[in-house]
Amino acid sequence: MSLAKLPQFLGSVNPLLKIVLSIALTACAFALKSVWANLLLVSVLMVLTFVSVRVETKSVVGVGVFLLIFTGLTGTLSGDWGYAGLGAARLLVLILPALLLPATTAPGDLVRAFQAVRLPPFLVLSLMLTWRFLPIIQQEAQRIIEANLLRGVDLARRPGLWFSGLFTPLIFRIVSYADDVTVGLETRGYDPESPRSTSQPLRWRPGDTLFALGAAALLIAVGGLEWTA
Amino acid sequence: MEKSMAQRWQLKDYVFAALMTVGLAVTAKVTQPFASAIPLPGATTIAWAPFAAIFLTLGMARLRRSGAVALMAGVLALILGIISWTISAFLVAALLAAELVGLVSGGFAGRTTRLLANMAFFAATCLTGWFIGVTFLRGTPVGDLAAQWLTQPWVLVPAAVVSALAGAVGWWLGEQIVFQLQRAGKLDVAR
Numbered sequence: 001m002s003l004a005k006l007p008q009f010l011g012s013v014n015p016l017l018k019i020v021l022s023i024a025l026t027a028c029a030f031a032l033k034s035v036w037a038n039l040l041l042v043s044v045l046m047v048l049t050f051v052s053v054r055v056e057t058k059s060v061v062g063v064g065v066f067l068l069i070f071t072g073l074t075g076t077l078s079g080d081w082g083y084a085g086l087g088a089a090r091l092l093v094l095i096l097p098a099l100l101l102p103a104t105t106a107p108g109d110l111v112r113a114f115q116a117v118r119l120p121p122f123l124v125l126s127l128m129l130t131w132r133f134l135p136i137i138q139q140e141a142q143r144i145i146e147a148n149l150l151r152g153v154d155l156a157r158r159p160g161l162w163f164s165g166l167f168t169p170l171i172f173r174i175v176s177y178a179d180d181v182t183v184g185l186e187t188r189g190y191d192p193e194s195p196r197s198t199s200q201p202l203r204w205r206p207g208d209t210l211f212a213l214g215a216a217a218l219l220i221a222v223g224g225l226e227w228t229a
Numbered sequence: 230m231e232k233s234m235a236q237r238w239q240l241k242d243y244v245f246a247a248l249m250t251v252g253l254a255v256t257a258k259v260t261q262p263f264a265s266a267i268p269l270p271g272a273t274t275i276a277w278a279p280f281a282a283i284f285l286t287l288g289m290a291r292l293r294r295s296g297a298v299a300l301m302a303g304v305l306a307l308i309l310g311i312i313s314w315t316i317s318a319f320l321v322a323a324l325l326a327a328e329l330v331g332l333v334s335g336g337f338a339g340r341t342t343r344l345l346a347n348m349a350f351f352a353a354t355c356l357t358g359w360f361i362g363v364t365f366l367r368g369t370p371v372g373d374l375a376a377q378w379l380t381q382p383w384v385l386v387p388a389a390v391v392s393a394l395a396g397a398v399g400w401w402l403g404e405q406i407v408f409q410l411q412r413a414g415k416l417d418v419a420r
Binding site (some may be wrong): 131168174 | 247248284312365402
């Protein structure tokens with residue numbers, strides 16, 4: 001599903017809080033057996049999704065068709081449409097947090113979150129470098145694919161040429177980047193073992209408390225529905 | 230020069246591992262359409278393994294010591310954890326399996342160790358992904374039926390073996406790249 005970012009309130013919520021909530025919701029997707037508990041979670045997650053991120057119509061249609069086929073197949077085979085609906089709801093509880101968190105968390109916020117939980121400095125460095133170079137290496141891969149297209153080789157249709165046509169030149173570029181970045185960091189006196197400071201440390205704000213209370217209330221309500229079922 | 234376990238990690242090691250992590254992430258994205266065509270949970274890594282293993286092999290060959298796979302796959306697990314902790318779970322299980330091989334062999338300096346580590350890594354991703362998938366499927370009539378079918382050894386064992394073999398293919402491709410980089414003077418590695 002392709003999601004375009006919007007200015008959204010979830011984007012300002014503490015990223016650590018979002019990570020914890022996402023883990024809790026994924027656990028719910030595995031644990032919940034009550035239709036109503038699942039439906040409550042799905043409805044809240046859907047509201048958050050439509051409020052927080054711009055969802056393309058074709059993506060909604062695509063997911064809708066997939067869910068209809070999934071539910072129809074399950075219902076027809078089992079003869080139990082309640083269980084079929086439950087399966088679809090559990091699937092949505094698993095999918096929606098996975099879409100929401102990355103779409104509403106800036107890479108910089110994620111790094112600040114990892115710094116805030118006192119991850120070792122070398123690990124924060126690795127995370128920062130990975131975030132920083134992921135789009136650059138993707139652009140490099142795109143350039144290599146386009147260069148192949150100019151030579152009349154459509155790599156998308158010829159996986160057999162991926163190794164020689166895409167991965168070999170890409171790895172040579174990556175290794176060159178690794179050398180350049182190392183020299184760049186060393187000449188700036190960077191020490192991977194030393195703790196890093198940040199100009200915008202992660203802070204707990206009143207909005208985060210409200211969001212945490214809302215999330216706790218939701219999880220209690222879901223737990224209550226599951227218990228009574 | 231061989232790197233001992235006691236030798237300190239250097240900045241260039243961290244940078245190299247981070248860029249190999251980027252490579253792993255890019256291969257996951259490139260192979261995703263092929264992976265999603267494989268209907269068995271966990272076994273979807275078969276499409277990823279031949280390409281991801283290139284970067285794992287390269288990282289192991291360059292860093293040589295135990296902890297190399299943990300540094301590459303661990304960072305990927307942390308990043309992908311924001312999408313779903315289930316992805317992190319199978320990556321952590323896989324890196325533990327690969328690190329166990331490295332620990333027994335005293336590092337990743339040897340080609341055979343790198344081969345075994347790759348095979349262990351991808352067999353573990355398959356088995357852990359399988360376990361998570363089957364756990365999720367349970368609870369509905371069709372899901373229980375599917376889970377019952379999926380837990381049969383004649384389905385599970387071949388999938389794990391094919392995953393390991395896909396990792397071995399990636400290892401072989403990775404060693405070709407290591408050789409090319411070495412010949413071009415871009416990589417100082419033990420073979």
